[in-house]
Amino acid sequence: MADNGSCPFCKLDVRVLKENKLAQAFLSNPRKVPGHFLVIPKRHIEKPWELTKDELQDIFELIYFIEKRLVSKLGQGADIRQNYRPFINQGKMKVNHVLFHLYPRYNEDYLYQVSEKFEADLFTELDPSENEEFASLLADDKS
């Protein structure tokens, strides 16, 4: 188990806006857009695949509860993201505690205007050899 003594999400000083037995949700600070939530397990976990089935269930119950509220009251859609980037040091922009981002989206919204409209060029046609490569990655029992 990693040292979580310095983990700000293990001793939250922010207002938890929704929680259940194993997970909690609060507004991200810093945030990308208004309504940018973070949903985390209450237990300190760094690798997403270490979440138990019960933790996953509680996390996604919160995510979908909030997503439904965001879409029905605020926006047209929502994004859910989980980044695993252990190569970035923990700091203001990165906390090692597993977290899921959830934020409302609108047609051609701020995120689209400042970032995503430039990402269209990143998409290229799938090379069939990639299917083989990744099929074998998933087939290998090396974990």
Ligand SMILES: [Zn+2]
């Ligand atoms: Zn933590």
